[in-house]
Each structure stands twice: as structure tokens, then as C-alpha cells.
Amino acid sequence: MLNILVLGLGQCGNRILDSINSEAFGGNGMFAKYYSNQKFPASVKTIAINTAINDLKGLKCTLAKDRFHVPHLHGVGANRTLGKKVFEDNKELIMGEIDKRGSFDLIFIITSTAGGSGSSFAPRLVEELKAAYNAQIVCIAVLPFREEGSISLQNTAFCIKELIEEKPNGILLVDNQYLKKYAGDIKSAYDKINETTARRLLFLIEALNSEMLMVTDLGDLKTVMNGGVGIGTMGFYESDNGNTVKSTILGSFKPSGLLFPANVYTEGARAMLIIKGNKKYLDLDMINKTIEELSTEVGQVFKGVLVKKGPAKVLSLFTLNSIPELDSLYASAADAIRTEKVKREESKKQLDNAFACIEELEPIY
Amino acid sequence: MNSVRILVIATIFVFMLLIPVVVASGNDSYIFDNELQVNEGITIETSIHIEVVDVNRIPPERAKFRITSYQKPERTITVFREDGPQVNKYETYRGTSIYFDVIGVYSDSVQFSVSGPSNWRVTDYYDVETEEDLEEVADAVTVPKLKITRTLDIASVQQGQTVKVTFKIKNEGNGTASEIELDESTITGAYMEGCPASLNDIAAGATERVSYDLKIIDAEPGTYELNPTLLNYKSESGASYSSESTSNVLVIVAEEVLVPELGIKVTIESDDDVITCGDRFPAIIRIDNIGNATSGRVTIKSHLPDDVRVADGEIDPVYESIKPGDFVEYDVTMIAYEPGKHIIKMDVLWADAEASASAEFWAELSGFDKYYIYILAAIPIVLILLWLIKRRREYSF
Numbered sequence: 040m041l042n043i044l045v046l047g048l049g050q051c052g053n054r055i056l057d058s059i060n061s062e063a064f065g066g067n068g069m070f071a072k073y074y075s076n077q078k079f080p081a082s083v084k085t086i087a088i089n090t091a092i093n094d095l096k097g098l099k100c101t102l103a104k105d106r107f108h109v110p111h112l113h114g115v116g117a118n119r120t121l122g123k124k125v126f127e128d129n130k131e132l133i134m135g136e137i138d139k140r141g142s143f144d145l146i147f148i149i150t151s152t153a154g155g156s157g158s159s160f161a162p163r164l165v166e167e168l169k170a171a172y173n174a175q176i177v178c179i180a181v182l183p184f185r186e187e188g189s190i191s192l193q194n195t196a197f198c199i200k201e202l203i204e205e206k207p208n209g210i211l212l213v214d215n216q217y218l219k220k221y222a223g224d225i226k227s228a229y230d231k232i233n234e235t236t237a238r239r240l241l242f243l244i245e246a247l248n249s250e251m252l253m254v255t256d257l258g259d260l261k262t263v264m265n266g267g268v269g270i271g272t273m274g275f276y277e278s279d280n281g282n283t284v285k286s287t288i289l290g291s292f293k294p295s296g297l298l299f300p301a302n303v304y305t306e307g308a309r310a311m312l313i314i315k316g317n318k319k320y321l322d323l324d325m326i327n328k329t330i331e332e333l334s335t336e337v338g339q340v341f342k343g344v345l346v347k348k349g350p351a352k353v354l355s356l357f358t359l360n361s362i363p364e365l366d367s368l369y370a371s372a373a374d375a376i377r378t379e380k381v382k383r384e385e386s387k388k389q390l391d392n393a394f395a396c397i398e399e400l401e402p403i404y
Numbered sequence: 405m406n407s408v409r410i411l412v413i414a415t416i417f418v419f420m421l422l423i424p425v426v427v428a429s430g431n432d433s434y435i436f437d438n439e440l441q442v443n444e445g446i447t448i449e450t451s452i453h454i455e456v457v458d459v460n461r462i463p464p465e466r467a468k469f470r471i472t473s474y475q476k477p478e479r480t481i482t483v484f485r486e487d488g489p490q491v492n493k494y495e496t497y498r499g500t501s502i503y504f505d506v507i508g509v510y511s512d513s514v515q516f517s518v519s520g521p522s523n524w525r526v527t528d529y530y531d532v533e534t535e536e537d538l539e540e541v542a543d544a545v546t547v548p549k550l551k552i553t554r555t556l557d558i559a560s561v562q563q564g565q566t567v568k569v570t571f572k573i574k575n576e577g578n579g580t581a582s583e584i585e586l587d588e589s590t591i592t593g594a595y596m597e598g599c600p601a602s603l604n605d606i607a608a609g610a611t612e613r614v615s616y617d618l619k620i621i622d623a624e625p626g627t628y629e630l631n632p633t634l635l636n637y638k639s640e641s642g643a644s645y646s647s648e649s650t651s652n653v654l655v656i657v658a659e660e661v662l663v664p665e666l667g668i669k670v671t672i673e674s675d676d677d678v679i680t681c682g683d684r685f686p687a688i689i690r691i692d693n694i695g696n697a698t699s700g701r702v703t704i705k706s707h708l709p710d711d712v713r714v715a716d717g718e719i720d721p722v723y724e725s726i727k728p729g730d731f732v733e734y735d736v737t738m739i740a741y742e743p744g745k746h747i748i749k750m751d752v753l754w755a756d757a758e759a760s761a762s763a764e765f766w767a768e769l770s771g772f773d774k775y776y777i778y779i780l781a782a783i784p785i786v787l788i789l790l791w792l793i794k795r796r797r798e799y800s801f
Contacts, residue, residue, distance in 0.1 A: 073795045096801050103801045 041081045041248045041257065044143040044174075045240070046164065048150040049157020050094040051181050053087040053101075054229070055149045058237035060085060061100035072100050080245030084140040088133060090114045090125055090156045107136045115155035117190050119197060122159025133160075134167055143174045145247070145257060147240065148207070152198040153183035153191035162201035169205070175261055176207040179236065182214040182299070182368065189375030196372035199270075199365070209264025209358065212272045212299040217364075221295075236298065239273045242354045246313040246343050255311055255343030263341060264358055267308025270365075271358035272299035278351045284322050285329045288312060291355040292333075300364050301357070307337040308360045314344045316351035435502065435524050437517035439510070445470075447528035448518065452496065455532045459514045467506050467514035470532075473497065475587070475634065485509055489519055545641045546579030548608065552635050554649040556618075563625065563659035566597075567618040571633065571649070573603070574611040579639050581606045586614070587634040591654070593623030606637075625658045664728065665695030666702065668752040670763035677765045679740050681773060684715050687763070690733040691752050693726040699754045702726055707749040711742040740767040 047056025061069075063077035077100075087106045089095050091114030095106045109129045115122040126133070146168055150157035161178060168176055180199060183191040202210055218232045219225075247257055264271065274297045276290030290296060291312070292303045303310070310333070314326060321344055334340045337357070435448055445455035457468040457480060465485040472478045475497035481504070483492045489503035496502070502520035509515075550573055557568040569588075575581050584603040590596050599616035606612050632648040639645065671688045672679075679685045693699055702723040708714070717736030726732055740746055749762040772779070 072799055073792045092801075098801065099799070102798050104798075106801045 041145060041244075042141065042143045043079075043081050043083045043244055043248075044137065044140060044146045045083060045085045046137070046146065046148045047085070047087045048148060048160045048164070049089055049154040050091060051151030051154060052149040052157045053089055053094050053098055053106075055179070055181070055233045055236050056085055056087050057098040057101050058230075058233040059240060060102075060105075062234070062237045062241055064100065069099065080241065081248035083244065084143070086136060086140070088136075088156075088160065090122070107133065109133060109156070109160075115159065117153070117155040117194060119155060119159040119194055122155045123163060125156075126160045126163045130163075130167065133164070134171060137168075138171070143172055145260075146172065146174050146176045147179060148176065149179045149181070149236075149240075150198075151181045151183065152195035153181075153187060154194065158194045158198035161198065162205045165202065165205040165207045169207075175257060175264075177260075177264060178202055178207050178210045179240070180210050180212055181232075181236075182212060182216065184219060185216050185368075185371065189372075189379045192368070192372040192375045193379070196369050196376075203269065206269075208261055208269075210270045211356070212270060212362075214299045214364070217300045218298065235275075239275055239298070239354055242275070242313065242315070242352070243273070243356065246315070246345055246354065249345055255313060255341045259311060259341040259343075260356075262339070263309045263311045263356060265309075266338065266358035267360040268362065269358060270362060271308075271356060272297055272301060274298075274303070274353075274355040274357070276353050276355075278316075278320070282351065283325060284314065284316075284320060284351050285325050287316075287320075287351045287353050288314065288326070288329050288333070288355075291353040296355075301359055301362065303355075303357055304336045306359045306361050306363075308358045309339045309341075310337045310358075311341040311356040312343070313354045313356075314342065314351065315347050315353075316345075316349055318346050320351040321346065432503070432519050433522040435518045435520050436526050437507075439508075439513050439515040441513045443532040443534055445530050445532050446518075446526045447530065448502070448520070448526055449524050450527045452494075452502070454518065456514055459509050459512065461509050461511065465506070465509040467509055467516060469504065469516075483516065489517070545643075546608065546639065547577050547643070548575050548579040548581035548606070548637060548639050548645065549577030550574070550581050550584070550606065550635050550637055550645070550647050551576050552633055552647055552649040554630075554633050554652055556630075556652055556654060559653065560655040560657060561620055562657050563620055563623065565620055565659075567620065567654065568615055569596075569599075569618050570613060570615045572611065572613055573606060573635065575606040575608050577639075578608045579641075580608060581637040581645070582640065584635060584637040587636065588616075589631045589633075590618070591623055591628045591630065593621055595619045595621055620656055623656050625656050628654045628656065630654055660696070662697040663695050664693055664697045664699035664726070664754060665757070666699060666726065666752050666754055666759055667692045667694050668704075668750055668759050668761040670748055670750050670761050672748070672763045672765050674765060679746075679765050679767045680770045681741055681743055681767050682739060682770060684737045684739055685765075686735050686737055687748065688733060688735045689719075689750055690731055691723075691726065692731040693728050696728050698728060699726045701754065702732075703753040705751040705753060707751070708738075709740075709746045709748070712738055712740045712746060712748065715739045740765075743767050743769050 045056060045059060047053045060077060063079050064071035064075050065078060085101060085105050087095060087098060087101050088109060090109045090111040092108050093113060095108055098106060109125060111125045115125055148161055148164060150161040152158050165176055165178065180202065182195055213232065213236050215232055219228045221231060246255060247260060274291040276287055276296045278287040294300060312330065314321060326342065326344065330340050330342050436446055440456045442456050442459060445453055447453050452473040455470045457470050459467045466482050468480060468482045470478060470480050471494055473496050481492060483504045483506045485506045489505040492504040493501050500521060502518055505517045507515045507517060553572040555570050561567050582605040584606065586600055586603055588596065588599050597617040597619055600614055603612060603614060630652040632651050634646060634648045636644065636646045669690045673686045673688065689704065691702065704720050706719045715737045719736045721734060723732055745764065745766055747762050747764050749760060751758055751760050
């Protein structure tokens with residue numbers, strides 16, 4: 040059995056982690072935690088780490104002992120510089136808390152790239168975890184709504200850059216901006232994104248830990264995540280009973296099933312397909328034939344087939360050779376930084392002019 | 405000749421007229437019908453003495469008689485001629501009546517008749533000694549005079565007990581009393597043991613004491629007046645005398661029967677006689693000997709309701725005896741298991757007798773028993789709440 044650690048950093052990471060814990064109750068509603076136990080498909084340990092204690096208090100399905108408050112008042116206010124300092128100051132505490140959970144084969148770090156604590160902690164934590172554990176580390180980085188502001192954009196830009204520099208085994212992107220269209224109001228969007236991400240991650244964990252008809256394992260995951268630029272995303276499709284397994288597999292490649300906007304067929308480097316469902320829906324010949332067809336377009340495609348009750352479901356995990364959306368995001372971030380810089384200089388100049396009015400004057404009482 | 409015939413017929417006619425008047429009843433007949441001089445007397449059936457005391461021819465003609473008889477004081481009656489026999493009656497001690505009728509009064513004699521029971525006869529004719537005669541004799545003869553005093557050793561006696569009756573007889577005369585006969589009556593239901601009918605001669609100035617036992621057999625309780633004791637005696641000259649004692653009062657009370665009598669009492673100590681089911685409660689059993697004798701072996705027998713058990717103590721002890729006025733008391737601890745009215749009955753048995761007592765109490769379910777179903781129902785709720793609290797605390801940060 041795989042020993043898996045899931046770390047949720049910052050407010051976003053905490054909430055996705057809470058969704059994972061909630062899903063582990065079997066989707067039995069908000070009261071399940073009072074009468075049921077979490078059932079993870081593997082040996083999964085979760086820790087929600089945050090400097091904002093109110094964010095930790097807001098979690099519903101995460102055990103108190105799995106919530107770790109990094110003492111710094113109430114968050115770092117989206118200031119990654121301050122966040123990094125806080126991490127450095129509390130690194131021993133954080134690593135000590137993680138160390139209590141034992142050793143791990145696979146570590147997921149879930150964080151928003153736009154915030155303060157998560158985006159600043161994640162790169163540093165990758166570095167520390169790599170040094171401390173012989174485990175694969177996969178970061179799930181959540182990109183912000185573009186209208187969240189310039190700080191969010193610049194944080195995202197620098198966070199992803201630093202993450203890549205720390206060389207985790209892979210980065211899976213989840214784009215709030217892209218997923219917003221599938222939900223109504225902002226709260227519903229967040230909840231939907233968190234829930235979707237949680238379910239796909241648990242699907243992946245289940246697949247990696249299960250005896251499958253066709254096997255994909257941790258090594259396959261490592262190989263897939265090493266493909267392209269080491270950045271990828273996940274797609275998902277659940278058929279109704281009339282669909283063939285081929286249409287289900289191809290459905291998981293559709294943009295509507297992806298967590299980050301990408302053209303898998305043109306941008307995909309490597310892929311892993313995990314197919315789960317009732318045996319009667321799983322035509323192995325068709326699966327093999329479909330995989331072969333996809334391999335010619337996407338490249339290496341690993342497959343795993345998990346025979347379970349229910350209709351056919353397919354989780355697809357990709358790494359990408361190119362990420363046009365990131366280019367766009369970085370451009371927007373750069374514009375935002377520049378604009379912020381100009382505004383700040385103008386403001387400073389304006390303030391200096393204002394102060395000049397009282398230069399060489401003293402208050403008279 | 406005709407005058408003689410007329411006299412005979414007239415006599416027969418008068419005789420026929422007199423017969424229904426003289427004879428008092430169908431069974432009576434003339435005992436005496438004759439003429440006696442003054443100071444002459446007759447004795448009827450040796451006990452009734454009739455003496456002619458005086459006569460008076462001045463109309464209304466009459467004669468005075470002195471009559472003495474057994475157990476009766478001397479009595480003097482005056483009988484008028486032509487009164488008829490029904491008017492002048494004398495009744496003896498035993499209730500038999502005799503009737504006097506004066507037929508003729510003369511200068512120093514009277515002709516009279518005495519009628520009575522047909523089998524009675526005149527047993528003696530005698531001359532009455534006059535005072536002058538007595539004065540003459542007094543100088544020559546001695547006269548005994550007995551004074552009898554009767555005393556009882558106890559004035560109050562129970563049935564079954566014996567009273568010692570003592571006579572103190574003192575001869576206060578100057579002659580010896582002889583042929584002393586003691587006539588002592590008794591009361592119904594009593595028996596005189598050793599009571600002499602006659603006594604030895606008592607010399608002048610001597611005192612004699614005689615006792616007998618009066619055993620009260622089955623006389624009814626009450627106050628009795630003992631009739632005076634009569635002494636009949638004679639002087640040396642043969643003259644008869646009598647004297648009597650005063651009467652005595654004797655109280656007879658019911659015989660005190662010595663029997664033990666036991667009473668039993670059961671006391672349950674509780675508030676308002678309400679017991680809580682399943683709780684121990686004490687019961688005190690007390691046996692009193694309210695009789696006047698020590699009881700023999702005393703056995704206690706309990707009758708408990710089915711759901712009442714003895715938790716501690718011996719409820720049916722046995723005692724060898726209980727003295728009169730004494731009591732024994734013991735306590736037992738019991739438990740009642742079912743609610744409702746309970747009656748504990750206890751019998752005390754001794755000899756051939758028994759007595760019973762009972763005590764009532766109510767048993768009620770305890771608060772726990774009443775509400776245990778709710779408590780049972782609440783336990784899982786509490787456990788669930790505790791579980792929820794625990795789980796909530798686990799998820800509270």
C-alpha cells in the first residue's frame with residue numbers, strides 16, 4: 040500500500056484538502072464526519088498548513104490534528120516575501136509536523152499560486168521535502184481568476200517559476216478562470232473546483248494503489264510527469280451506460296473535462312489513462328486500440344484498467360510540451376507588475392510633491 | 405224431746421256452717437280444738453309452742469297467744485272471737501301456715517282451734533311458768549347465757565378458695581349450757597367442711613372456739629350476707645335457750661385463672677407506610693404476654709406476600725417462654741419487589757392458642773425503575789451526543 044501525504048497550503052490548498060477529506064467520507068454529506076470514518080483508497084495522511092488561523096478554522100472535514108497553524112498572526116496578506124520568511128522561521132516546526140506522519144512514497148502539495156502562504160511555502164516545501172523524503176512530489180497548483188488583481192497574477196508568475204526551479208516530479212495545473220464557466224456564482228465555482236479536483240486526485244490515488252487489470256504504477260506516474268515541461272493537468276469523463284469505452288476515453292480529452300485549458304492532441308507530451316468501471320463496459324480490445332490511436336498523437340500513453348462497479352470512468356493525466364495559456368498569464372502578470380510599478384512610482388512622486396509643500400516647515404502649537 | 409231434736413239439728417247446722425270457714429284449705433285440718441287456761445300451752449310437732457297469755461271478755465272478746473317456733477323469734481298475737489281462721493295466720497320458718505280461731509272466751513280460759521297440715525299433731529301440753537314462778541326458780545336454778553361471735557378470716561374470697569369461719573362462744577350466764585346445737589346456714593355454691601352440729605357443754609364463764617372451713621365451690625361472684633348463726637342450748641334444769649350471732653358479709657370474686665395471653669404487633673418503619681421496591685426496610689415484631697402466667701414455647705409464624713423476601717434476620721423465631729407482663733421484640737429486614745399494596749400477617753402460637761397481627765404497606769417503584777426505560781432510551785442518545793461532541797472536537801480547531 041502506498042503511503043501518500045497530501046499537503047494543503049494556504050486558503051486554497053486547505054479547502055481542496057478539506058474537499059478531499061470530505062470525499063473520503065464517501066460523499067455522505069456534511070454530517071458524515073459525525074458518524075462515519077474517512078476511507079482513503081491508500082494510506083493517506085493529510086495536513087492543512089496555513090498562517091491564517093481563520094482559514095484553518097473554516098475547514099469542516101479535516102481533523103483538528105491535521106491542521107497546522109504556522110504562527111504569524113492572521114496570514115501573510117498575499118505577500119510572498121513575507122511568506123517565505125515565515126516559512127524559514129517555522130521550517131523546523133512544519134517539517135516536524137510532517138515527520139510525525141511517517142515516511143511517504145508520494146507527496147501531493149496543493150496550493151494556490153496567487154495567495155501568500157501557499158504560493159510562498161510551496162517551492163520551499165518542495166525543496167525541504169525532496170531533501171527529507173525519497174518520495175515523488177507532485178504539486179497541484181491552482182491558478183487564480185484573472186480579475187483577482189495584479190498581486191495574484193505576479194504571485195502566480197513567480198510561484199510557478201520557483202516551483203519549476205525546485206524540480207518537483209510534476210506540476211498539475213488547475214485553472215479557476217477556466218473552470219469558472221462550469222459553475223454559477225463565485226462560491227459555487229470555488230466549491231465545484233475544489234470538489235472536482237478532490238475527486239480526481241482520489242481517483243488517481245485509488246488507481247495508483249490498486250491491483251489493476253492493466254497496471255499503472257508510481258513509476259508510470261513519474262514517467263508521465265517527467266514528460267514535456269513537467270507541467271500538466273487532469274481530464275475526466277464518466278459515461279452513461281450507452282457510451283463505448285472509446286468514447287469515454289476520448290471524452291476525458293475534451294476541454295470540458297480538463298482542469299486547465301489545453302489542446303491535448305497538439306500540446307500533450309505524455310499521458311496516463313486510468314479507466315474504471317464495470318467489466319462489461321470495459322472492452323480491452325477497444326481500450327488497447329484507442330490507446331494506440333492516441334499514442335500516435337499524444338505520445339506515450341500509460342493505461343490502467345480498474346474493474347469496479349458502476350459505469351466506465353476515465354481519468355486522464357497529461358504533461359504538456361507547450362502551455363500557451365501560461366504565456367498569456369505571464370504576459371498579463373508582467374503587464375500587471377509594470378503597471379503596478381508605474382503606479383507606485385507615480386504615487387510616490389505625488390506623495391513626494393505633497394511632502395515638499397511642508398519642507399523646511401515646523402509645526403507650530 | 406222436740407227441744408233436744410231442735411238443739412241437735414241446730415248444732416249440726418252450725419257445724420255445717422263452720423266447716424268451710426275453719427278449714428283453710430283442702431289439705432288443712434284441725435290440729436287443736438279445745439279450751440286452755442291462761443298460762444297453759446301446747447306444743448305442735450315438738451317445735452311450735454302456743455301459750456295462752458291473756459283473755460278478755462269485754463267485747464270484742466279476745467285472747468292473746470305467745471307463739472314460738474324453730475328459727476323464728478317469739479311472737480304474740482291477739483285473736484278476736486268471730487274473726488275466723490283466715491284472719492289470724494302464723495307462718496313457720498319453713499313456710500307452713502297454721503290458723504287460729506277463738507271460739508269462746510271465758511274468765512280465765514279460752515276455747516280456740518288451730519288448723520294446719522292434716523298430719524300435724526299436738527305433741528305436748530304444758531303450763532307456762534309465770535314471772536313469779538321464774539323469780540322463785542331464779543333463786544334456786546342457774547341459767548346459761550351463750551354469746552356467739554362469728555368471724556371470717558377473709559372478707560373477700562375468690563372462687564375455689566376457702567374461708568375459715570371461727571365461732572367464739574362465751575357463756576355469760578351462771579349455769580352450764582348443754583345440748584348445744586349450732587345451726588349454721590350457708591350460701592348456695594359453698595360447702596361447709598368440719599362445721600359441728602353440736603357442741604360440748606360450756607360451763608359458766610367459759611369460752612369455746614370452734615372453726616370450720618367454708619369452701620367456695622361454684623358460688624356466683626357477688627356480695628353475700630351470711631345469716632346469723634343460731635345456738636340452741638339447754639340449761640341444767642332442761643330449759644331451752646337460743647342465741648344468735650350477728651350476720652357477716654362475704655364478698656366472692658371470680659376465680660383468677662392463670663393463663664398466658666400473648667399479643668403480637670408488627671410495625672413497619674417507613675415514611676407514610678410507603679416502601680420503595682427493591683429497597684430494604686425494617687419490620688419490628690413485638691410479642692407481649694398480657695396474661696397472668698408464663699407462656700410455654702412460643703412459635704412465630706409469618707405469612708409474607710409472594711414478592712416480599714426477608715433480607716436479614718430471623719422472621720420465625722421460637723421462644724421457650726415469655727413471662728407475664730414481659731415482651732420480646734425482634735426486627736427483620738425485608739425487601740418488596742413488586743409495587744402495590746402488601747399485607748404482612750404474623751401469627752404467634754403458644755399452647756393451644758394463637759394470635760395474629762398484620763401490617764400493611766405500599767410498595768412503589770423507585771425513580772430509577774419508573775424512568776429506567778427513559779434512561780435506557782436516553783443512554784444511546786447521550787452516547788451519540790458524546791460521540792458527536794467527541795467527533796466535533798476532533799474536527800474543531
